[in-house]
Amino acid sequence: MTADSAIDEPQVVETIGQRAGRGLRWSLLGTFITKMGSFAMGLALAHILAPADFGVYAIAIAATAVLMHINDVGLIAATVQWRGKLEDMAPTAASLAMALATLIYGLFWLAAPAFAAAAGNREATGVVRLLALIIVIDGITAVRSGALMRNFQQGRLVTANAVGLVANAAVAIGLALHGTGPASFAWGAVTGAAVTGVMVFKFGEVPFRYGLDRAIARRLLSFGIPLAASLGVEAFVTNVQFTIIGHLTGPVLVGFYLLAFNVSSWAQNTLGQAIRYVSVAGFSRLSEDNDAALSDGVQRSLPLLVIVVAPIIALTSALARPLIGFLYGDRWEPAAPVLTILVALTLVRMVTGLCVDALMGAGATRATLWLNLGWAAVLFPSLWVATQHDGIRGAAIAQVGVGFVVAIPLAAIALHRSNVKLGPVATALIRPILAAVLAGVATAAVVRYVGSIEFFQLAIGGIVGVAVYVPAAIPRAQLLEWIQLIRRRRQPAAALD
Structure with a gap:
């Protein structure tokens, strides 16, 4: 049996509820560990950096969070929700996700100065450009992340996220202690995302193939584009507040x-x-x-x-x-x-x-x-x-x-x-x-x-x-x-x- 067929064949001995319950337990454990680690890192940085440094980073978050939700055009969720064999859609989905993530990053790199100025702090331009690199990493690993969630293999995601968090903390705190300022957040986040991405790419067990089937692409995009727009607006709702507040206060x-x-x-x-x-x-x-x-x-x-x-x-x-x-x-x-x-x-x-x-x-x-x-x-x-x-x-x-x-x-x-x-x-x-x-x-x-x-x-x-x-x-x-x-x-x- 291939890895792909194992992903798509239902487990007879387990109900959906049992598989989801097992996945949820892994998710809760892993998310608790990673969030406690993030909390400890944030606590350390709050004692090292000034409130104004957090303000610069808030502007970068406001931009990157929106892009992270639209860069894969909903292809992670489309992978989870796909009705059919995963190996049929994986090459097309992987190609679309990687190409679109790279294109979006290039466009935003050009727009970053105007965005930072609109948020009231031109100094945030470099941090915004650096932090936005995460979307490229996310686009490369999108289909494999979706495959892990589709098969309720949250334990592997937990491992990848935990190792990435360790790398994030080591880089961010080290740079902050050396006076890097708000860029320490961004370098840590990009490093952590890269480490997590490498592990997800290895764990995903999806054939390393790229291609474009137009029928599959239309089906993926008809599901993914409205979802990406929705999640982009959701992220905008959550994060544009920092831009508005930064501009006014x-x-x-x-x-x-x-x-x-x-x-x-x-x-x-x-x-x-x-x-x-x-x-x-x-x-x-x-x-x-x-x-x-x-x-x-x-x-x-x-x-x-x-x-x-x-x-x-x-x-x-x-x-x-x-x-x-x-x-x-x-x-x-x-x-x-x-x-x-x-x-x-x-x-x-x-x-x-x-x-x-x-x-x-x-x-x-x-x-x-x-x-x-x-x-x-x-x-x-x-x-x-x-x-x-x-x-x-x-x-x-x-x-x-x-x-x-x-x-x-x-x-x-x-x-x-x-x-x-x-x-x-x-x-x-x-x-x-x-x-x-x-x-x-x-x-x-x-x-x-x-x-x-x-x-x-x-x-x-x-x-x-x-x-x-x-x-x-x-x-x-x-x-x-x-x-x-x-x-x-x-x-x-x-x-x-």
Whole structure:
């Protein structure tokens, strides 16, 4: 049996849920390890570099993140969702991904000075050009990354990402200590991406062939172009804020905002990335059966997602000041009020992200485009006005408000049009959301009476918040059922020992 046929033949002994569950466990473990490593690296750099350096890097991120989502024209997702043999489409997909990534990088290299000037800092040009090299690496490895996700081989992706992170940290911290400034971020990121790319290319087990079949190309692009446009708009929604805020407030304040945004995104970056590694493939397989299977998958996934994420948001908001002070020091204190508000955006991004994954799995990529276009159309003017009125705090309020009022309803409408029934979901979300509010209030109240030592505020406030949330959010019968399920999963492992 060839590597390609092994990718495409279904495993008789495992259900889709079992394979996705195994992949999700690997994704969660790997994403947790890599995000903790990224957090440690960011913490070290925050103590070495100045807030203005973070502001320059924020401008580069704003550009590169958008390009990263459009450079492969949706071909990673198209590989995961492909109906048929992978070896038939791999040469065409690989050729398209590599050619388009190289073309996009060349065009952006020319446009980088104008972009940096529009963001209010011409000094960011070199960093933008350097960091954008990641899109070329991503284009070269696109099909192989998709093949790993398609076959739920998240363990290999975990290994590649972890090794790349080590290379990233070594280069970035080393250069920062030698006075390289914001370019240290970019050199570290490019080095890490190159190391990860080499490993993914090796692990992907896709024949090293390039070619162009016009029929396959049309089929790939009809799926991928709307998706790439949608993900590009999504990335634009997430990252253009740094350009707008940098233009209106300058590099120092946008540096504070970037730190708050990064801290607020911990849960989304860890759980959201791990879920996306398996959710597109899982929803795709479910949609092959019927709409009812896809609808049931969404109905099960969304409440569980909110149950996990809601307390993280509530406790982070209540503990924002001691968290920033304890981890980053007093000079980063202006980021705390922004974090208190901005962390609520995590719920918006994770809910809409899972909805987009379901739509992608169902092949409804045009619906994801309209969702993100609607979000962007309201967000950009709101963000501009709010930042002018109240600085970086106003920007945070605009992000969260538009997310809840516009983005989530648009995602619900898109799912409804794809025959996903959301009635049971709305009912299931009420209890965990109210419990999270109660936990946040309790945590904030406790913090006021435990003294000024930040460590004790975090420890005691966190314990109280969790103690309030769990019984309020999860029915006792369901909690006992989960505990029994965990024990049953552990029994086979104990028997093997």
